[in-house]
Amino acid sequence: MRSVVWRDGVVAILNQRLLPHRMEYIECNSYERVAQAIEHLEVRGAPAIGVAAAMGVALAAFKCEARRAEELASEVKGAINRLRHTRPTAKNLFWALDRMEVLLKNLVREGVDIEEIKDRLVKEALKMAEEDVQTNRTIGRNGAVLLDDEDTVLTHCNAGALACVDYGTALGVIRGAVEAGKRIRVIATETRPLLQGARLTTFELLQDGIDVTLITDNMVGYVMKLGMVDKVIVGADRILRDGHVINKIGTYTIAVLAREHGIPFYVAAPWSTFDLETKPEEVVIEERDASEVTEIAGVRIAPQEVKVFNPAFDITPPEYISAIITERGVFKPPYDFK
Amino acid sequence: MRSVVWRDGVVAILNQRLLPHRMEYIECNSYERVAQAIEHLEVRGAPAIGVAAAMGVALAAFKCEARRAEELASEVKGAINRLRHTRPTAKNLFWALDRMEVLLKNLVREGVDIEEIKDRLVKEALKMAEEDVQTNRTIGRNGAVLLDDEDTVLTHCNAGALACVDYGTALGVIRGAVEAGKRIRVIATETRPLLQGARLTTFELLQDGIDVTLITDNMVGYVMKLGMVDKVIVGADRILRDGHVINKIGTYTIAVLAREHGIPFYVAAPWSTFDLETKPEEVVIEERDASEVTEIAGVRIAPQEVKVFNPAFDITPPEYISAIITERGVFKPPYDFK
Numbered sequence: 001m002r003s004v005v006w007r008d009g010v011v012a013i014l015n016q017r018l019l020p021h022r023m024e025y026i027e028c029n030s031y032e033r034v035a036q037a038i039e040h041l042e043v044r045g046a047p048a049i050g051v052a053a054a055m056g057v058a059l060a061a062f063k064c065e066a067r068r069a070e071e072l073a074s075e076v077k078g079a080i081n082r083l084r085h086t087r088p089t090a091k092n093l094f095w096a097l098d099r100m101e102v103l104l105k106n107l108v109r110e111g112v113d114i115e116e117i118k119d120r121l122v123k124e125a126l127k128m129a130e131e132d133v134q135t136n137r138t139i140g141r142n143g144a145v146l147l148d149d150e151d152t153v154l155t156h157c158n159a160g161a162l163a164c165v166d167y168g169t170a171l172g173v174i175r176g177a178v179e180a181g182k183r184i185r186v187i188a189t190e191t192r193p194l195l196q197g198a199r200l201t202t203f204e205l206l207q208d209g210i211d212v213t214l215i216t217d218n219m220v221g222y223v224m225k226l227g228m229v230d231k232v233i234v235g236a237d238r239i240l241r242d243g244h245v246i247n248k249i250g251t252y253t254i255a256v257l258a259r260e261h262g263i264p265f266y267v268a269a270p271w272s273t274f275d276l277e278t279k280p281e282e283v284v285i286e287e288r289d290a291s292e293v294t295e296i297a298g299v300r301i302a303p304q305e306v307k308v309f310n311p312a313f314d315i316t317p318p319e320y321i322s323a324i325i326t327e328r329g330v331f332k333p334p335y336d337f338k
Numbered sequence: 339m340r341s342v343v344w345r346d347g348v349v350a351i352l353n354q355r356l357l358p359h360r361m362e363y364i365e366c367n368s369y370e371r372v373a374q375a376i377e378h379l380e381v382r383g384a385p386a387i388g389v390a391a392a393m394g395v396a397l398a399a400f401k402c403e404a405r406r407a408e409e410l411a412s413e414v415k416g417a418i419n420r421l422r423h424t425r426p427t428a429k430n431l432f433w434a435l436d437r438m439e440v441l442l443k444n445l446v447r448e449g450v451d452i453e454e455i456k457d458r459l460v461k462e463a464l465k466m467a468e469e470d471v472q473t474n475r476t477i478g479r480n481g482a483v484l485l486d487d488e489d490t491v492l493t494h495c496n497a498g499a500l501a502c503v504d505y506g507t508a509l510g511v512i513r514g515a516v517e518a519g520k521r522i523r524v525i526a527t528e529t530r531p532l533l534q535g536a537r538l539t540t541f542e543l544l545q546d547g548i549d550v551t552l553i554t555d556n557m558v559g560y561v562m563k564l565g566m567v568d569k570v571i572v573g574a575d576r577i578l579r580d581g582h583v584i585n586k587i588g589t590y591t592i593a594v595l596a597r598e599h600g601i602p603f604y605v606a607a608p609w610s611t612f613d614l615e616t617k618p619e620e621v622v623i624e625e626r627d628a629s630e631v632t633e634i635a636g637v638r639i640a641p642q643e644v645k646v647f648n649p650a651f652d653i654t655p656p657e658y659i660s661a662i663i664t665e666r667g668v669f670k671p672p673y674d675f676k
Contacts, residue, residue: 020641156556189556190530190639193554195640198632198639211645214644214647215646216531216555216631217530218529218591218592219649219652222590222652222653253559256595257595294536294552299637300359301537301635302358302537305544306552309553314559314563
């Protein structure tokens with residue numbers, strides 16, 4: 001069950017809005033449909049939207065009827081530009097599009113034949129999907145040593161197989177520990193507004209037979225106070241040079257609570273999430289539609305006329321983060337990524 | 339629009355499960371129906387369930403067909419016992435039932451005529467409803483001085499008119515400040531699982547023309563970090579001698595975040611919420627059905643088989659609380675209530 005799959009000229013995206021009730025793939029026949037899937041969160045999770053975008057670029061090339069490489073390049077750049085404007089916060093999206101764009105430029109510059117350019121772009125997207133799975137397995141192994149037998153680990157949102165191509169980052173670390181023979185219990189926060197914890201994390205862990213308990217987001221302080229949490233692990237949408245972590249809204253709240261209770265707070269993410277240029281105050285935090293807060297599963301839960309603030313992410317300063325787990329190893333503070 | 343009203347032999351309870359979509363009173367013709375309304379949260383909020391329970395006792399007396407005072411007493415005590423087992427955490431419920439029981443005992447001991455006993459019990463319940471409104475207005479005036487012009491105040495759950503008979507405790511303080519001419523903006527947390535903030539607090543404040551913005555519970559840390567919150571005010575379900583505050587789940591999380599950001603954290607509650615006997619570790623925290631978490635408005639949002647932890651309240655230690663606002667004045671730490 002991969003979140004994004006290339007099927008001979010179709011990008012098949014597992015529709016995460018329908019989970020856990022229905023498992024249905026969207027057959028994207030155009031990069032525009034891939035872009036919409038990213039915008040509407042049918043595919044979500046920083047690594048997954050990176051790979052989905054790369055496949056969207058591959059699809060634009062695959063479908064292109066141009067005769068000359070320059071025409072192809074122009075059309076594919078249009079696709080890259082469209083995909084670049086789907087969501088602003090996760091670094092992996094831009095990392096993936098940049099990688100495809102650089103490859104495209106090089107192939108055109110080298111005068112490679114148009115059919116081979118198409119083929120190479122498709123292969124590159126497929127390679128990124130495979131790399132994602134391997135990277136996550138490495139993250140899982142690297143992070144597993146931080147978890148002890150019989151730990152209860154709290155996680156937020158879904159940084160699992162569904163947020164990536166497969167295996168997951170934060171849940172990858174949990175899977176890594178379980179594969180190493182440790183007994184791990186998980187507490188999953190439901191993660192309003194879009195309930196990725198309730199819908200996706202519980203679903204994934206139940207499928208794997210990993211013990212999981214669901215709580216609402218506002219219970220985090222209390223379960224920590226009760227001594228029910230040994231470690232916290234979350235994913236990331238963007239990590240800055242000095243260790244600021246941008247992740248799903250609610251992450252900062254949990255990080256503050258973890259420090260207050262002396263609980264280690266870990267972040268797990270691939271290197272493609274790192275942004276060594278941008279300063280914390282320059283990061284664009286996506287604000288999404290009010291209806292995500294005022295409606296749940298199509299049912300209105302608040303008065304029509306109420307104002308809403310709906311940031312999709314928040315920023316956690318490095319002083320709250322015990323370690324950052326990547327495929328290149330486990331980093332501890334002070335952070336100075338290069 | 340009062341939450342609980344006595345209508346000549348009927349206890350009319352505003353069905354808070356239907357708000358903000360429909361405003362509908364449940365006509366309770368028996369104390370059993372009142373007990374069910376408390377259990378099902380058709381009426382909720384510590385002061386409101388205290389008054390509703392007292393009216394349930396009055397109704398049991400009013401409807402009683404006994405000929406002798408002792409029979410009446412026995413029947414009414416049965417009602418008190420039933421109502422005592424509706425919800426375990428809010429002190430006001432037990433305070434109200436104790437007050438009705440003491441009055442009943444005294445009247446029987448004094449040999450008062452059975453019709454007069456009934457009449458006096460009804461009057462006592464009505465008096466408690468009136469006292470509640472007056473108490474809240476006093477709390478509002480007492481607390482208003484803690485708010486400054488142009489403050490943005492974050493509140494959790496609903497400690498408003500709907501949680502009481504009218505006016506409210508935490509929202510009473512906000513109303514008191516607004517009535518004193520201060521411009522106050524409110525941030526309301528939606529308060530999962532039952533969304534009292536999204537459904538009730540926004541509804542009340544919009545009705546009063548007070549500026550309100552709705553957020554999800556996990557946004558609290560981020561809005562504080564952004565400097566959007568000047569003060570926090572919440573209600574309480576039980577306050578212990580040393581200042582431990584038991585209130586809606588999520589309160590403790592907000593209190594920790596407030597202290598981390600140097601934001602004053604206030605609790606507003608009537609004296610009937612105080613429990614000077616019980617120790618923090620002895621307090622019974624009600625755990626409610628898993629379906630409150632796994633379903634929203636009847637729509638299932640999590641896999642069937644997932645485990646859930648659903649405490650309805652949490653405990654905030656006194657060191658996080660800047661002041662406790664009551665009708666007897668504003669108390670600051672160290673707390674030693676008598």
